[in-house]
Amino acid sequence: MWRASNMLMSKTSRNARFVREFACHEEAIRAYVRRLAPSRSDADDILQEVAMVLWEKFDEFQEEGNFRSWAFGFARYKVLSWLRDHGRRRLVLDSDVVALIADESNEEDRHLEQQRHAFRSCFAKLPSDQRSLLANAYHPDMKIQEVAATSGRTTAGFYQWLYRMRQMLLECVQRQLASEANL
Amino acid sequence: MSNEARFRQNVQDYLEGRATPEQVLQMNQELRSDLDSRRAFREMLNLDSALMEATKEMMHETAEVTAELSEESAPQVQFEPTPEKVSASSPDGGNNHHWVSLLFLIAASLMILAGSLVWFAKSPEFAIVEYAAGAQSLSTGMTIGTESHFIQAGTVQLVTTRGTRIAIEAPALFSFESAQRLQLKHGRLAADVPQEAHGFTVITPTGQAIDLGTKFGVDMPEAGEAEIHVFEGEVVAQSTDGGNLSNLRNSQAFRLQSAAGTPSSFRSGAFIQPGEVDSLSAALQAGQPKRSQWALQELRDDPQLIALFDFETEQKQPGKYRCVQGRWPGSQAAEFVNVGDHMKLDVGGERLWPQLTLAAWVRLDHLGEPYHSLLHTDGWDDTKKGQVHWMVTRLTTMRLALRDNKLAPSDRPNEGFPDSQTSVLPEQGRWVHLATVYDSDKKTVRFYFNGKFDSESKLSQAHPARLGPAQIGNWNTLDRTLSGRIDEMLILGRAMSDAEMEHLFAAGNPYR
Numbered sequence: 118m119w120r121a122s123n124m125l126m127s128k129t130s131r132n133a134r135f136v137r138e139f140a141c142h143e144e145a146i147r148a149y150v151r152r153l154a155p156s157r158s159d160a161d162d163i164l165q166e167v168a169m170v171l172w173e174k175f176d177e178f179q180e181e182g183n184f185r186s187w188a189f190g191f192a193r194y195k196v197l198s199w200l201r202d203h204g205r206r207r208l209v210l211d212s213d214v215v216a217l218i219a220d221e222s223n224e225e226d227r228h229l230e231q232q233r234h235a236f237r238s239c240f241a242k243l244p245s246d247q248r249s250l251l252a253n254a255y256h257p258d259m260k261i262q263e264v265a266a267t268s269g270r271t272t273a274g275f276y277q278w279l280y281r282m283r284q285m286l287l288e289c290v291q292r293q294l295a296s297e298a299n300l
Numbered sequence: 301m302s303n304e305a306r307f308r309q310n311v312q313d314y315l316e317g318r319a320t321p322e323q324v325l326q327m328n329q330e331l332r333s334d335l336d337s338r339r340a341f342r343e344m345l346n347l348d349s350a351l352m353e354a355t356k357e358m359m360h361e362t363a364e365v366t367a368e369l370s371e372e373s374a375p376q377v378q379f380e381p382t383p384e385k386v387s388a389s390s391p392d393g394g395n396n397h398h399w400v401s402l403l404f405l406i407a408a409s410l411m412i413l414a415g416s417l418v419w420f421a422k423s424p425e426f427a428i429v430e431y432a433a434g435a436q437s438l439s440t441g442m443t444i445g446t447e448s449h450f451i452q453a454g455t456v457q458l459v460t461t462r463g464t465r466i467a468i469e470a471p472a473l474f475s476f477e478s479a480q481r482l483q484l485k486h487g488r489l490a491a492d493v494p495q496e497a498h499g500f501t502v503i504t505p506t507g508q509a510i511d512l513g514t515k516f517g518v519d520m521p522e523a524g525e526a527e528i529h530v531f532e533g534e535v536v537a538q539s540t541d542g543g544n545l546s547n548l549r550n551s552q553a554f555r556l557q558s559a560a561g562t563p564s565s566f567r568s569g570a571f572i573q574p575g576e577v578d579s580l581s582a583a584l585q586a587g588q589p590k591r592s593q594w595a596l597q598e599l600r601d602d603p604q605l606i607a608l609f610d611f612e613t614e615q616k617q618p619g620k621y622r623c624v625q626g627r628w629p630g631s632q633a634a635e636f637v638n639v640g641d642h643m644k645l646d647v648g649g650e651r652l653w654p655q656l657t658l659a660a661w662v663r664l665d666h667l668g669e670p671y672h673s674l675l676h677t678d679g680w681d682d683t684k685k686g687q688v689h690w691m692v693t694r695l696t697t698m699r700l701a702l703r704d705n706k707l708a709p710s711d712r713p714n715e716g717f718p719d720s721q722t723s724v725l726p727e728q729g730r731w732v733h734l735a736t737v738y739d740s741d742k743k744t745v746r747f748y749f750n751g752k753f754d755s756e757s758k759l760s761q762a763h764p765a766r767l768g769p770a771q772i773g774n775w776n777t778l779d780r781t782l783s784g785r786i787d788e789m790l791i792l793g794r795a796m797s798d799a800e801m802e803h804l805f806a807a808g809n810p811y812r
Contacts, residue, residue: 137512140499148346151352156317157348211332221339225342229343236347241475255351276312283315286347287343
């Protein structure tokens with residue numbers, strides 16, 4: 118009886134620890150997977166698999182270790198094996214290129230995180246109608262043709278608008294980080 | 301088209317799943333051979349991921365607002381799992397957040413189909429102002445979206461659409477990214493987060509605090525590092541530069557420095573809590589600041605006045621302390637935080653004062669070891685009979701010690717000094733009026749809390765009081781930092797009556 122309740126306790130605390138770690142690093146892991154996966158919906162699918170593996174392997178994770186780099190290792194492996202399985206039927210980047218990007222991603226993680234952080238305020242500064250349009254464009258269940266139509270643009274015109282917005286946001290992020298560096 | 305422009309176009313088409321085999325071939329070659337292209341690629345995909353997150357959150361917020369607006373058509377979705385539920389869930393507990401997001405997207409998309417895109421055009425509302433005590437730019441009932449707010453004076457209390465209550469004290473600059481994410485550029489806030497809002501995050505320039513079910517405070521000075529203080533529950537603190545996470549629990553504090561953070565001493569009283577703002581606001585409406593000014597003017601006209609520090613003058617007293625908001629919006633108080641903080645003064649000269657009244661508005665952070673100085677004359681010299689040390693003891697009572705005075709034999713347990721009977725503990729974290737009246741002729745020391753008489757100590761030997769060089773908030777001999785704020789400090793060369801003390805408190809009370 119004592120052992121049973123003790124085991125239950127330790128299982129609950131393992132769950133709680135995992136949820137805590139995963140919640141704190143989820144955004145970074147998601148971004149890492151996105152950088153390697155060919156599309157947003159593929160990235161979502163791969164992330165599910167990564168989360169599952171992390172959960173299964175969590176007992177091997179050292180308490181004092183760096184959860185993020187531990188998770189990146191599994192994510193890299195998962196993406197590469199996903200590309201191997203799906204690559205023949207899909208148009209994807211070559212595995213050696215993805216592996217290169219993955220490895221350099223590790224080194225740049227801090228910088229990329231700062232960029233995502235800076236992105237938040239750039240995004241918040243956009244007029245609300247532009248934010249809404251972006252939200253629709255990124256909505257997995259929305260057809261881009263319909264979103265384009267509601268914005269009064271042709272589909273091709275809407276893609277160009279989307280590209281310009283992303284480029285502009287990226288420049289805003291870079292400007293902001295450069296100005297913070299000069300403080 | 302230049303090579304760079306072509307590469308950019310390729311990446312953008314790739315992001316939208318529109319790249320042709322020819323384009324992917326070009327990208328492979330370029331990415332394989334060129335470091336800068338790989339960097340540009342990573343940054344664009346990183347941005348894409350950030351856009352995914354931000355737009356998902358936007359959908360999430362809008363879905364909630366819509367759900368509230370049209371209850372009959374809204375699916376009943378448990379928005380966020382509680383930690384208990386999560387920790388007791390099946391092995392895919394880690395995906396919970398994911399499933400919840402997914403449910404949201406489904407809910408949101410159903411509503412889009414049913415109700416067109418109208419509500420996306422509306423600017424989002426993340427919080428409402430519940431109380432605005434002296435904050436000019438915000439008023440009660442106002443809704444808050446993504447815009448930035450600067451409050452120069454006063455305190456506001458906000459409630460987010462998820463029910464998190466936040467008290468923010470001026471000067472502060474803040475903006476909401478969503479109902480669950482608040483950017484605090486500088487200022488002080490205390491948040492009370494209900495279960496429905498777990499995961500509420502405060503982002504500061506030096507790091508962020510993620511709630512795991514709590515009451516917590518964030519202090520972000522205009523220059524320096526953010527401090528996270530947990531009053532109850534649990535918070536995860538993380539430095540901006542990717543330092544390790546730190547889990548903070550009850551009564552713990554953490555300073556978010558670049559790269560790493562360090563534990564810090566807990567200061568609960570440094571934060572105006574949700575629940576305090578309404579009584580501050582009521583006092584303002586009742587015209588208390590004016591009454592306080594009149595009372596101070598009366599004291600300034602008192603011929604027996606030795607000193608009155610209200611910290612409002614432009615000339616700062618010497619010492620090491622922070623200038624923060626006092627009891628009234630835009631007013632000043634001195635804050636003592638670090639070991640060695642103090643304010644110097646030299647009043648009363650060589651004169652001996654048979655009667656002395658000391659009073660101050662104080663906001664205490666934490667109590668216990670060592671002693672906390674209210675006013676300590678320099679040294680403790682046996683040639684300076686009657687020199688004054690006024691403090692909160694490590695037993696949390698108030699003490700007035702005069703050199704070479706002796707306590708009359710009494711039944712009350714004491715440490716050989718005149719101590720108050722009541723502890724200041726219950727008032728910790730709020731403004732409290734502390735006062736003591738000394739009379740060497742009557743051989744008595746009387747103590748007052750919030751204008752009410754507490755107790756009297758009788759002396760067998762009583763020298764007239766001696767002032768001179770001294771410190772407020774510390775002692776020049778040993779560290780006796782008062783952890784907290786002092787607003788008004790009154791030093792009067794006569795004994796105030798009980799009625800006068802009650803009047804002084806009532807006129808200066810910031811609460812209603």
